[in-house]
Amino acid sequence: MHAFANPAKFLSLAKVLTPWLFWGGLALILVGAGCGLFVTPADYLQGESVRILYIHVPAAWLGMGGWTGLAIAALMQIVWRHPLAGVAGRAIAVPGALFTAICLATGSIWGRPTWGTWWEWDGRMTSMLVLLFLYFGYIALARASAEQPGGIGENGGVSRVTAIFALVGAVNLPIINRSVVWWNSLHQGPSITMRGSSIDSAILWPLGLTVIGFSLWFGAIVLMRMRSILAQNKVEARMARLAREAA
Amino acid sequence: MALKSKHQRLILVLIALVAIIGAGLLAASALKDEAAYFYVPADVKAKGFTPGKAVRLGGMVVAGSLAHAPDGVTKTFTVSDGKATVPVRFTGIAPDLFREGSGVVAEGKFDAQGTFIADNLLAKHDERYMPREMEGMSYDPKTHKVTGAAKP
Amino acid sequence: MNHWPFIIAAYLITALGVLGLSWGSWRAMRAAEARADAMRRDR
Numbered sequence: 001m002h003a004f005a006n007p008a009k010f011l012s013l014a015k016v017l018t019p020w021l022f023w024g025g026l027a028l029i030l031v032g033a034g035c036g037l038f039v040t041p042a043d044y045l046q047g048e049s050v051r052i053l054y055i056h057v058p059a060a061w062l063g064m065g066g067w068t069g070l071a072i073a074a075l076m077q078i079v080w081r082h083p084l085a086g087v088a089g090r091a092i093a094v095p096g097a098l099f100t101a102i103c104l105a106t107g108s109i110w111g112r113p114t115w116g117t118w119w120e121w122d123g124r125m126t127s128m129l130v131l132l133f134l135y136f137g138y139i140a141l142a143r144a145s146a147e148q149p150g151g152i153g154e155n156g157g158v159s160r161v162t163a164i165f166a167l168v169g170a171v172n173l174p175i176i177n178r179s180v181v182w183w184n185s186l187h188q189g190p191s192i193t194m195r196g197s198s199i200d201s202a203i204l205w206p207l208g209l210t211v212i213g214f215s216l217w218f219g220a221i222v223l224m225r226m227r228s229i230l231a232q233n234k235v236e237a238r239m240a241r242l243a244r245e246a247a
Numbered sequence: 248m249a250l251k252s253k254h255q256r257l258i259l260v261l262i263a264l265v266a267i268i269g270a271g272l273l274a275a276s277a278l279k280d281e282a283a284y285f286y287v288p289a290d291v292k293a294k295g296f297t298p299g300k301a302v303r304l305g306g307m308v309v310a311g312s313l314a315h316a317p318d319g320v321t322k323t324f325t326v327s328d329g330k331a332t333v334p335v336r337f338t339g340i341a342p343d344l345f346r347e348g349s350g351v352v353a354e355g356k357f358d359a360q361g362t363f364i365a366d367n368l369l370a371k372h373d374e375r376y377m378p379r380e381m382e383g384m385s386y387d388p389k390t391h392k393v394t395g396a397a398k399p
Numbered sequence: 400m401n402h403w404p405f406i407i408a409a410y411l412i413t414a415l416g417v418l419g420l421s422w423g424s425w426r427a428m429r430a431a432e433a434r435a436d437a438m439r440r441d442r
Contacts, residue, residue: 022421026421029417033410037406037410041378042378043376043377043378044377044378045344045349045372045375046344046372046376047343047402048402048403048406049402049405049406050376051406052405052406052409052410053376055409055410055413056409059413075260078256078260079253079256079257079260080253094420095420098416098420099416101416102412102413102416105409105412106409106412106413109405109408109409109412110405110409112405113343113400113402113405114342114344114370114372115342115344115369115370115371115372116341116342116343116344116345116368116369116370117369120284120369121284122284123284167260167263167264167267168267170264171267171268171270171271172271174268174271174272175271175275178275182275182276183283183284184283184284184285184286184287184305185284186284186285186352186369186371188371188372188373188374189373189374190374191374191375191376198374198375198376199374199375199376199377200376200377200378202377202378203376203377203378204376217417217421221420221421221424224424224425224427224428225424225427225428227428227431227432228424228427228428228430228431228432229431231428231431231432231434231435232431232435234435234438234439235431235434235435235438238438343400
């Protein structure tokens with residue numbers, strides 16, 4: 001678990017991984033989206049609007065996966081005091097929020113031609129909107145923790161309160177997942193379950209490409225943001241040392 | 248000692264997590280009725296209805312029940328959830344996906360006779376996605392198996 | 400109803416978000432690492 005506790009070791013791996021994840025992810029996204037737009041057939045009922053699925057589902061997966069990442073980072077920070085956990089949390093927050101917003105936006109755009117409404121306060125949509133607000137809260141707390149003098153935020157991490165907030169917010173994840181099962185909702189039930197998929201394979205296959213592609217790209221963005229924070233730390237540590245020597 | 252305090256933190260966090268998730272689930276299940284986006288005909292049958300109160304009614308449009316009134320904009324149909332049925336009357340423009348045998352959520356109120364007067368219709372899509380050529384094949388939601396011949 | 404304007408809008412929003420975040424994150428990383436490297440050199 002502490003193999004990458006040493007930022008230098010982490011950085012050397014991150015430098016190799018970043019371009020591979022970034023370009024590989026982007027290539028898969030383009031191929032998946034291209035096939036989803038021009039190759040797969042339209043749905044028997046939804047018609048062409050089914051094509052929005054190929055970005056809506058990866059966005060939902062990464063919006064929720066991002067918060068899972070925040071919660072794991074928070075656990076590592078609180079329990080194992082892993083030095084990179086707070087940095088990872090700070091790096092995940094913005095891309096996670098972006099994908100939650102994309103999920104809501106694409107869902108709304110799909111809802112208009114399909115359901116006949118842009119927005120309804122049903123369980124799935126409301127709990128996903130709550131997730132977006134949770135991200136905003138996390139980003140604000142992470143930003144505030146950088147301003148505490150001498151706090152853990154000084155090293156690009158996040159405060160203890162921010163980490164606890166990430167753990168508490170994780171309660172929303174099972175609620176989002178189960179919202180279409182527990183409550184009568186306008187949003188359809190899960191299509192892909194342990195028993196299989198109710199999406200026909202002729203329509204399903206590009207979804208695999210975009211889900212993997214967006215995930216790889218997400219990883220690259222998180223690594224880039226972590227590298228920014230770690231480089232900033234180096235500069236700030238050096239400045240502090242110079243200031244001490246001058247005094 | 249270092250190991251011990253680490254374990255202590257882990258246990259504390261786990262206990263807190265279990266408590267929070269328990270509280271969240273309790274709240275969610277308490278909200279079960281409040282958070283329901285719509286009622287189904289079985290709820291109406293079991294609990295009755297209040298004429299004039301704005302509610303949403305959801306279910307399947309029974310095949311063969313859809314009829315168009317002579318005025319051209321009024322439709323009547325029956326909504327079923329497999330346990331009970333409710334007659335619905337709607338005046339206005341229905342979404343493209345509104346059709347017999349498909350899901351619908353109607354917004355409106357009951358009249359005194361128990362007919363649901365809808366002032367807005369939303370098409371509810373189900374979890375099935377398939378190409379047009381496969382329409383008409385039968386689908387088993389339990390096994391996710393599609394059987395039967397495709398439309399010619 | 401023609402669905403294509405909706406599909407194009409959804410893909411466009413996603414493309415803008417992906418490209419914007421790619422560009423922003425990459426630039427921030429390059430700037431921060433360049434500063435760190437420059438500092439190491441003039442030590």
